[in-house]
Amino acid sequence: MADTNSTPILKDDLDIVIPTIRNLDFLEMWRPFFQPYHLIIVQDGDPSKTIRVPDGFDYELYNRNDINRILGSKASCISFKDSACRCFGYLISKKKYIFTIDDDCFVAKDPSGKEINALEQHIKNVLTPSTPFFFNTLYDPYREGADFVRGYPFSLREGVPTAVSHGLWLNIPDYDAPTQLVKPMERNTRYVDAVLTVPKATLFPMCGMNLAFNRDLIGPAMYFGLMGDGQPIGRYDDMWAGWCMKVICDHLGFGVKTGLPYIWHSKASNPFTNLRKEYKGIFWQEQIIPFFQTVSLPKDCNTVQKCYIELSKLVREKLSSVDEYFIKLADAMLTWIEAWDELNPSEEATELSKFVSK
Amino acid sequence: MADTNSTPILKDDLDIVIPTIRNLDFLEMWRPFFQPYHLIIVQDGDPSKTIRVPDGFDYELYNRNDINRILGSKASCISFKDSACRCFGYLISKKKYIFTIDDDCFVAKDPSGKEINALEQHIKNVLTPSTPFFFNTLYDPYREGADFVRGYPFSLREGVPTAVSHGLWLNIPDYDAPTQLVKPMERNTRYVDAVLTVPKATLFPMCGMNLAFNRDLIGPAMYFGLMGDGQPIGRYDDMWAGWCMKVICDHLGFGVKTGLPYIWHSKASNPFTNLRKEYKGIFWQEQIIPFFQTVSLPKDCNTVQKCYIELSKLVREKLSSVDEYFIKLADAMLTWIEAWDELNPSEEATELSKFVSK
Numbered sequence: 001m002a003d004t005n006s007t008p009i010l011k012d013d014l015d016i017v018i019p020t021i022r023n024l025d026f027l028e029m030w031r032p033f034f035q036p037y038h039l040i041i042v043q044d045g046d047p048s049k050t051i052r053v054p055d056g057f058d059y060e061l062y063n064r065n066d067i068n069r070i071l072g073s074k075a076s077c078i079s080f081k082d083s084a085c086r087c088f089g090y091l092i093s094k095k096k097y098i099f100t101i102d103d104d105c106f107v108a109k110d111p112s113g114k115e116i117n118a119l120e121q122h123i124k125n126v127l128t129p130s131t132p133f134f135f136n137t138l139y140d141p142y143r144e145g146a147d148f149v150r151g152y153p154f155s156l157r158e159g160v161p162t163a164v165s166h167g168l169w170l171n172i173p174d175y176d177a178p179t180q181l182v183k184p185m186e187r188n189t190r191y192v193d194a195v196l197t198v199p200k201a202t203l204f205p206m207c208g209m210n211l212a213f214n215r216d217l218i219g220p221a222m223y224f225g226l227m228g229d230g231q232p233i234g235r236y237d238d239m240w241a242g243w244c245m246k247v248i249c250d251h252l253g254f255g256v257k258t259g260l261p262y263i264w265h266s267k268a269s270n271p272f273t274n275l276r277k278e279y280k281g282i283f284w285q286e287q288i289i290p291f292f293q294t295v296s297l298p299k300d301c302n303t304v305q306k307c308y309i310e311l312s313k314l315v316r317e318k319l320s321s322v323d324e325y326f327i328k329l330a331d332a333m334l335t336w337i338e339a340w341d342e343l344n345p346s347e348e349a350t351e352l353s354k355f356v357s358k
Numbered sequence: 359m360a361d362t363n364s365t366p367i368l369k370d371d372l373d374i375v376i377p378t379i380r381n382l383d384f385l386e387m388w389r390p391f392f393q394p395y396h397l398i399i400v401q402d403g404d405p406s407k408t409i410r411v412p413d414g415f416d417y418e419l420y421n422r423n424d425i426n427r428i429l430g431s432k433a434s435c436i437s438f439k440d441s442a443c444r445c446f447g448y449l450i451s452k453k454k455y456i457f458t459i460d461d462d463c464f465v466a467k468d469p470s471g472k473e474i475n476a477l478e479q480h481i482k483n484v485l486t487p488s489t490p491f492f493f494n495t496l497y498d499p500y501r502e503g504a505d506f507v508r509g510y511p512f513s514l515r516e517g518v519p520t521a522v523s524h525g526l527w528l529n530i531p532d533y534d535a536p537t538q539l540v541k542p543m544e545r546n547t548r549y550v551d552a553v554l555t556v557p558k559a560t561l562f563p564m565c566g567m568n569l570a571f572n573r574d575l576i577g578p579a580m581y582f583g584l585m586g587d588g589q590p591i592g593r594y595d596d597m598w599a600g601w602c603m604k605v606i607c608d609h610l611g612f613g614v615k616t617g618l619p620y621i622w623h624s625k626a627s628n629p630f631t632n633l634r635k636e637y638k639g640i641f642w643q644e645q646i647i648p649f650f651q652t653v654s655l656p657k658d659c660n661t662v663q664k665c666y667i668e669l670s671k672l673v674r675e676k677l678s679s680v681d682e683y684f685i686k687l688a689d690a691m692l693t694w695i696e697a698w699d700e701l702n703p704s705e706e707a708t709e710l711s712k713f714v715s716k
Binding site: 111133134135136137138139145146147148149150151152153154155156166168173174175176178179183186187188189190191192193194198199200201202203204205206207235236238239242258278282285286289 | 469492493494495496497503504505506507508509510511512513514524526531532533534536537541544545546547548549550551552556557558559560561562563564565593594596597600616636640643644647651
């Protein structure tokens with residue numbers, strides 16, 4: 001059982017990645033929670049614009065010129081004019097954990113009125129195991145005051161390493177454009193006090209707004225795809241990463257959690273703009289989901305990189321009939337892995353093999 | 359979207375099944391919620407004992423003599439001196455829905471202090487669809503104030519019929535004997551305001567304390583097995599039913615929900631007695647779970663009865679090596695279906711076929 005009171009804050013082991021096009025005034029509200037950490041700011045759009053970061057934060061900032069300079073021809077895999085550019089931050093980080101948050105996300109309050117330290121909850125989530133093989137009806141069994149219930153096999157109670165912690169949003173829910181249009185006034189006011197493991201073989205819509213992950217375990221799978229400028233699609237960057245990441249976690253025996261922490265999502269994006277970005281995704285996903293639901297990775301794919309390269313082959317083979325965009329995407333997936341390996345020439349691949357499920 | 363305000367109370371379509379060995383004084387607390395409904399009381403233990411039911415309730419009561427008289431030789435499939443006897447109530451009911459509750463379960467309060475009408479919440483759960491094929495991160499998308507989030511395939515938003523609603527417990531959690539012994543003082547105080555679908559291909563520990571189901575859809579799979587008197591095992595009745603039910607729901611395309619409503623579970627059962635009843639189950643389940651995780655039912659099993667008969671064959675074939683008890687259990691599963699068909703000679707089997715997934 002994890003002692004939730006002694007959770008280390010991972011100050012030297014975690015980077016906060018923020019994609020943005022504007023001054024980062026939203027950090028003022030997060031100051032008590034984020035100031036001890038290092039920030040990686042990925043500036044999207046016009047690189048000549050100056051982004052103002054409130055005083056006292058420790059950060060590095062990359063604009064498009066930096067990305068092009070650092071990655072050279074491989075910079076083609078990093079999206080432009082889309083929050084998908086955030087994955088450059090995952091690539092350039094040298095830390096074990098990443099927390100990424102959007103600049104329209106503020107500190108939420110729990111039902112008692114207390115401000116929620118979202119990062120602290122994510123850290124608890126990634127540092128405690130996941131339970132993907134059997135559902136626990138009292139949710140996270142490692143949480144204080146909870147445990148595994150009667151009928152939960154004892155052999156599964158050790159859990160597996162947690163790769164991803166997916167947090168939620170109060171106020172503006174993460175709806176697609178059609179739902180935004182139909183329910184413009186809907187707000188999420190329900191605080192669900194739970195963290196749970198997304199079961200093995202179950203896909204979910206991963207939102208990139210409030211997300212943490214173990215970069216050592218799953219980093220190379222957290223590619224946010226080709227979106228935005230010059231691409232036929234937007235607002236599917238995090239979904240794509242989520243689907244790829246989940247099938248790889250299932251294959252390698254890692255866990256994915258969703259639930260707490262909540263952030264306060266301040267404003268709804270324009271539903272008409274969103275519809276233009278999303279509409280291809282809305283019908284493509286009807287074929288993408290069955291594809292991911294039936295993906296089977298070979299046994300010898302025992303590192304995230306190997307899994308991801310295999311997945312890119314399958315994307316090319318199975319999804320190119322949906323649209324030729326998926327050929328470009330499959331290429332970009334390979335370029336991403338090349339870039340990852342170039343910037344991260346470590347023994348991670350070998351180290352990872354010890355976690356691989358038999 | 360279901361209008362939660364207009365939920366019919368199903369007064370004439372639902373029976374409340376209560377297994378007991380004692381006077382049903384606990385019903386006093388439930389009077390405002392249960393009085394409109396018909397109760398089926400299954401008296402366990404000494405049939406000469408008189409069970410007192412508070413005035414004003416509409417009920418029928420069956421003791422062991424009644425069960426023997428009604429089922430004849432088939433009465434052997436109904437457990438004695440174990441709450442598994444409750445499934446006789448499912449058999450004898452003629453209603454579409456069943457709610458079953460233990461007599462040590464009281465009315466819980468929500469965080470605002472309001473008494474929870476558990477039955478009303480179960481009715482909402484079973485009358486709205488389930489979403490087993492893809493996880494929705496805002497939980498039940500049919501609930502007021504919630505919906506499907508971005509990235510949820512539109513083709514899956516209609517959901518599937520809900521077969522089972524599994525409710526939870528505040529105060530005494532449903533722990534196994536070893537966990538009870540290790541954490542004698544642990545109480546569940548966390549009210550998680552969520553209902554969610556247990557994803558397809560995911561098993562969970564179904565507790566029979568606070569449970570509702572659509573008897574027309576899944577009734578014949580809700581057999582609570584051979585437990586208690588003369589059997590080597592107890593306290594696995596609901597677990598067994600849950601595992602059988604879940605693989606059949608997955609096969610037929612029905613949904614299973616867990617979460618709200620909570621009841622107040624008043625007292626922990628004796629952990630030493632529980633350990634004696636459970637200990638075989640604790641090691642048997644290490645083989646039972648992998649069995650259920652890999653069960654595959656043939657396509658032509660297009661009714662619950664056919665699925666259940668097939669499952670009994672597989673139990674005999676695959677689990678008899680664990681213990682010869684499973685041969686007896688497989689026989690009892692067949693007897694149960696014979697008894698079900700005898701007492702329920704309807705066209706349900708044909709009607710059901712329309713729900714079967716392609």
